[in-house]
Every structure is written in C-alpha cells, then in structure tokens.
Amino acid sequence: MVKHxxxxxxxxxxxxxxxxxxxxxxxxxxxxxxxxxxxxxxxxYCFCAKDKKAVHxxxxxxxxxxxxxxxxxxxxxxxxxxxxxxxxxxxxxxGIIEKMKEWTARYIEKQK
Numbered sequence: 001m002v003k004h005x006x007x008x009x010x011x012x013x014x015x016x017x018x019x020x021x022x023x024x025x026x027x028x029x030x031x032x033x034x035x036x037x038x039x040x041x042x043x044x045y046c047f048c049a050k051d052k053k054a055v056h057x058x059x060x061x062x063x064x065x066x067x068x069x070x071x072x073x074x075x076x077x078x079x080x081x082x083x084x085x086x087x088x089x090x091x092x093x094x095g096i097i098e099k100m101k102e103w104t105a106r107y108i109e110k111q112k
Contacts, residue, residue, distance in 0.1 A: 016103045022096050029093055030086040032064025034075070 012020065038057035040048045048054040060080035063072045075083065 013103065016100065019096050019100050019103070023093070026093050027089050028082070028086040029090040030064070030083060031090060032062055032083065032087065034080045034083050034087070035061050035063065037061050
C-alpha cells in the first residue's frame, strides 16, 4: 500500500476522517442473499405428497458466490440474521468506499 505524505502530520478533511472512522467500526461482512423457502420432501408417504398445498418449512437459505460457483446453504434463524446484518454491513462499506474515492479524487485534483 502506498501512502501519500501530506506533511509531518497527516491531515484529512473532517468528512474524510469520519468515513475512515466508519470503516473502523464495520462489523462482519459477507456477500449473498437470504431467502425463505418452503419445500416438498418428495417422499411418497409424507403428508406433503398427499396434499398439494402442504409443504415443509420455512427454511432459511443463504446463496452466495464462492470460488466462481454458486454456493447454497440452509442456515438457522440466528445464522440468517447474522447473514442479513453482514450483507447490510457490506453495502454500507461499499458506500463508504465510494465516498472515500470521491474525496480522494478531489484531493488529487487539487495537488500541484
């Protein structure tokens, strides 16, 4: 990583420093989505096979990309909530980074 020297003590605009602080406060992050599904099990003797409207569930399903492939996992309610929070954190982080890029571009353009 290359750091540009801004003098003896590095000074950032207050707004930029707030963004850096927000980055430091970011919790867990992850990609993907959580969906709730209901399914038929496929067993011929199960109640869901006898009743067209009957299904099992709800199940929480986490879908994401991993090593170029789609990864799908059933997760507990607690895991689903952690995933939702982590996905939300990632979106916030991406927004913070975009704002930091804008501030950096302004800083670079002001340099002589």
